[in-house]
Amino acid sequence: MAEIPDEEFILKTTSACAGCSASLILRYVTKAAGKDTVLVVPACCTSVIQGVYPNTAMNIPVYNVAFASAAAVASGMSEAFRAVGKKTNVICFAGDGGTVDIGIQALSGALERGTDFLYICYDNEAYSNTGMQRSGATPLGASTTTTPLGKKDYKKDLDAIVQAHNPVYMATACSAYPVDLYNKVKKALSIPGPKFMHILAPCPPGWRYPSEKTIEVGKLAVQSGMWVLYERENGKLSISGASKAAMKKRIPVSEYLKVQGRFKTATEEDISVLSEHVENNIKKLEREVEGIC
């Protein structure tokens, strides 16, 4: 395992909420990427936490762009750097709304064209910037300000959509497992071509849990199998440390749900659907690891 460097690229002056795991993710992503990096950030919480002009809490160039445009802007930027022989990392750092909803067309295009970049979706499962409306990534049963009775639709399977584009590398991660996250970013950036990471980012005000529980909630997500840590290199799946254990023995999904106020609206049926989904997903992944498809 590589040592995580001390150098910080996100300074202690952000305007993020206490316990914001999206900023924790950004911290480890930038540590792994290092100085020769440009972040492309569509409208999301990350546009706000950088602070107010003329100041910035970031120590690398951050290009803030329109909500739908991140992956397309990154395409242009990556081609431009490569055209003049520069290896600069181009990393999109986008929320779930900016990825699975309004930004999915640009993401699909950039992946398909083989763009040399890393697209990171930090997934707090709602539009947090505008005050917690549903997104396509909001899970079934969760209440948001536009699903006051709990969401009736399923979380969009972003990973399956991305996988269908055959990126050279794709991985999931979670803010509660920073070493795993760091290593995956390092590996992704060592490979040319389109790379993708989907990182679960628990959000205290949106998910409604006390901010000091932000790591615990991330761990419960993984321990319950609601979130599975894995990577795919050229399509080949390998399950990562913490999720290997969860594949064998899991805590009930309800343990994860009950610490979050947003699931108060979830019905018994929602909970059993979510549990069933976890079981099916894990069975599918196990079969794939064992080479049975």
Added chain:
Amino acid sequence: MLMIGTGNKAVATAVRDAKPTVVAAYPITPQTEVVEETANYVASGELDARYIPVESEHSSMAACIGAAATGIRTFTATSSHGLVYMCEMLHMSAAARLPIVMANANRALGPGWNIGAEHSDSLSMRDTGWLQAYVSTVQEAYDLTLMAFRIAEDENVLLPVMINLDGFLLTHITQSFETVEPGDFIPEINTPHAIDIDNPGGYGTLTPSNEHFKFRRDIERGMRDSVKVIEDAQNDFAKRFGRKYGMYEEYMTGDADVLVISMGTLAKETEVAVDNLRKEGIKAGSVGIRWFRPFPDLKDVVEGREVVIIDRDYSFGYGGILANEVRSKTGCSPFSVIAGLGGQEVTYDDIAGFVKMRAANEEHWFGVDE
């Protein structure tokens, strides 16, 4: 019923009372409360509508187009980047002659990100064929949103209507407002070109230039006819519910030597400035532009007076948009003030200051020019 609420709440309440069948919307600051409140009205059953939580504004307007094409009433709301992201669909909804109603919370465009009030978003959509109104109180936000449905759906108009309210300065301020029982004030929607399975036709088919030309000419016919439709709706509204509106709002214009022309909340602020200026012996008056498209006839009110025009917007390479519209329509020589961009605070004292420093045909950037 007397209610207390924000401009956003007033819009959502008017939507509840106008009873659209389909609402498609996407959140964006500072309009989000409209999206959330209408979702609540649908969830609680107070509004019997289908609510489509789309994945972008291009899709919210597209969904409204699809819904309105079947001949039902539809509504959406947006702001700033959301509005300009819809641009293609704005042109298409107007040219398809669909009576969609939309509320727009006026907000600046990036970069850098700024969520303050500015009229650049809606004014850059000026030529899409949408009617545009600008409101300046919470009550007006309710009343105009309600009237918008009747105006848009009128057989002589059949064009979409955008109700604009200043971000934060109106969307987020709380005032009391009176709701109404619309009854038959808004007649049942009757879209003559709605999709009809028994009378199939091509919509938006490849159209040669001579026909294209006629369709465009008819949009302008609808715009011009809309003046009377707006006036009728506003007069009927006054008769039924007691609140009177015109194409523009005049305040102390009768004997005024100098007029201040503005839109949105600036127009209300200007009325206080007028009172104060009059105490100092300066005979000022205010004209608040309510309907920007169709543009009102201001010739008579401007005639023989000095004019100060405040723009919360700018057309780069040309000038203040409102100033130039008024200048070209009336031939006046206004003192053009650019103020309030990105939510910059503009007080009635500042406005009184503009009047005192007025100079015909000059342009002044408040807070930037000395």
